[in-house]
Amino acid sequence: MGAGKTTIGRLLARKLNKRFVDSDHEIEARTGASIPWIFEIEGEACFRRREADVIRDLTARHDLVLATGGGAVLDPANRALLAERGTVIYLRASINSILQRTAHDKNRPLLQTADPRRKLEELMTQRDPLYREIADLVIDTGRPNVQSMVQTILDQIAAQEAARARRLAKTSMNEQAQITLNVELGERSYPIAIGPGLLNDGALLARHVAGGKVAIVTNTTVAPLYLERVAGQLRASGREVVEIILPDGEEHKNWQSLNLVFDALLANRCDRKTTVVALGGGVIGDLAGFAAASYMRGVPFVQLPTTLLSQVDSSVGGKTGINHPLGKNMIGAFYQPRAVLADTSTLDTLPARELSAGLAEVIKHGAILDAEYFAWIEQNIERLVAREPEAMAHAIARSCEIKADVVGRDEREGGLRAVLNFGHTFGHAIESGLGYGEWLHGEAVGCGMVMAADLSARMGLVDWATVERVRALVAAAGLPTVAPDLGEQRWLELMQVDKKNEGGTIRFILLKPLGSPSITTAPPELLRATLAACTAA
Incomplete structure (x- = not known):
């Protein structure tokens, strides 16, 4: 008054x-x-x-x-x-x-x-x-x-x-740029949202958090960039937030880091309604997902992938796990998230080496299941390396579409889903042989695709021109095309520790032709020839 x-x-x-x-x-x-x-x-x-x-x-x-x-x-x-x-x-x-x-x-x-x-x-x-x-x-x-x-x-x-008016215009642009796909798994189906600024949309994340408590698992690299933003929005929505910050790197994807997550969940009295949020790249997504699958025999789980590799591949499909000294990803579980929210703006802060590692999985999807997409990647690789938004959005969306379709038809890798491991048999051997973290996962997969293409040609499944196309595209993405010389016997030992193998026989995902996969074994002499041709002298 x-x-x-x-x-x-x-x-x-x-x-x-x-x-x-x-x-x-x-x-x-x-x-x-x-x-x-x-x-x-x-x-x-x-x-x-x-x-x-x-x-x-x-x-x-x-x-x-x-x-x-x-x-x-x-x-x-x-x-x-x-x-x-x-x-x-x-x-x-x-x-x-x-x-x-x-x-x-x-x-x-x-x-x-x-x-x-x-x-x-x-x-x-x-x-x-x-x-x-x-x-x-x-x-x-x-x-x-x-x-x-x-x-x-x-x-x-x-x-x-x-x-x-500016906010409305920006929201309209973001809505137009945002793409939503679905992984169709019946009662376990979930959305994949792809677009810029998703980490700023607290309401979007809150919709996928049912309980009153959230545990955010991230690492020392990602936490300073995005943790406060995500945690603050969840707290504003009335959730209690537990922050779990792990050391960064593939070498930390192990029991010790997993126990740090369990320790924090138990110390903060997290119950079965607590939602685990993975904020980071593939290592965090795999590890946090395995923690969610194991804690109290399963709690809700949401993926917030912040690297290209995790956005186009590891966050989708429900593969979770940790590494063992004798083999990569050998301990884990199939456990689907409630949602995947891929904020493409996070790629702006991604180091060039990490971006190249993500492009390996983009190339993989085209090589095994979509020859037209592979050709599009060849034509647009410079735009992708330069992080042009339109090209990057298409690559992420198409890669997720391919993987979502495969996972929807074969959730637990009973047959078809194994094709997503193109380049991984060789790649996992590189990672294990050099020591986890020496090469990034995408770097090892990129080189592994060149080796798998070489083996495909030696077995008469593709011509050598196809091998050169794969090699040239991997190189253009900034990835290595020559494998380290681990020694023939060591290569064979490492490849024998692979989830796809049956009865001690190494199974490979090869090309027959480009854009179509073949799951097969290889004659020992041809495999030795590929190892000799593709490794550093």
Whole structure:
């Protein structure tokens, strides 16, 4: 009260070519009684009901500047209507200013007390937080120049409308850029959302978090970039957040890191409704997924992949696990996430080496299942290396489509899904033989694809021109094409420790032809020839 709502409101309405209405005056017009009379005869509770009716009616109208009574915000329904239907301006005034303006006003029932200052202080303590809760603008009315205050309001409204228009335009662009696919697995089906800015959409992540507690698993590289953003949005949605930060690197995809996750879950009393969120690349996704599959025999799990490799491959399909000194990914489980939210903006901070590693999996999808896509990658590899958004979005979406289709038809790698391991038999041997972390997974797979293409040609499944196409594309992606010399016997030992093998026989995913896979064994002499031709002297 006494903040100047009527004076400023009338002038503002003229400037905006709108009609001015004071809710107190409207109540008096409808009842034929003054506000003091209503307070005295009917009581404040009755007045507040009349006030709520008026505000509900007036906020439904357009082209109106409405001055409410100072106590209108006490009703939650009033606050909701004001915030939803209009631009709310809080005219803030000091106690001294209000006393000066209302000293001789007998039409303010709440100030007809022996100590008006104390009453105003009580009202301010009660109401100020409610004003701030719904205010779009807060204007200090201590300045004597009313025209200046009105112009300030007009300027701020214009600035807010411009900002709102920019947000809407950006949202529209993001919605157009966002792609949603589905992995069809019956009751375990889940969406894959791909697009820029998804980590900024707290509501999107919150929709896939059913319980009240969330455990975010990330690493020392990703945490400084994105952890606070994700955790803050989850906390704002009312979730309790447990942050688990692991060391970065393939060499840490082991029992020790897995136990660190279990330790944190148990120490924070996480129950079966706790959702595990994997925020990071393939190592974090695999490890956090295995933790989710194992903890209390399974808790909900969401993937937030932040590397190209994890966005196009490892986050999709439900393969989770850790490495063993004798073999990569040999300990794990098939466990599907509730959702995969791939924010393509995270690729802006991805080191060039990691980007190249991700391109290996992109190339893989074209080589084994889509020759036209492989040709598109060849034509656009420079754009992909340069991270051009349009090219990158297409590559991620098409790779996810291919993998989602394969997983939907063969969830647990009973047959078809094994083709997704093209290049991996050789690649896993490189990783194990050199020591985890020496080569990135994608680097090893890229080189492994060149070796698998070479073996395909030696077995008469493709021509040598196809081998050169694979080799040239892998090199153009910034990946190695010559394997380390581990020694023939060591190569064979490492490749024999592979999940695809049966009865001790090494099975390879080869090309027959480009864009079509073949799961087969290889004559020992041809395999030795490939090892000799593709490894460093």
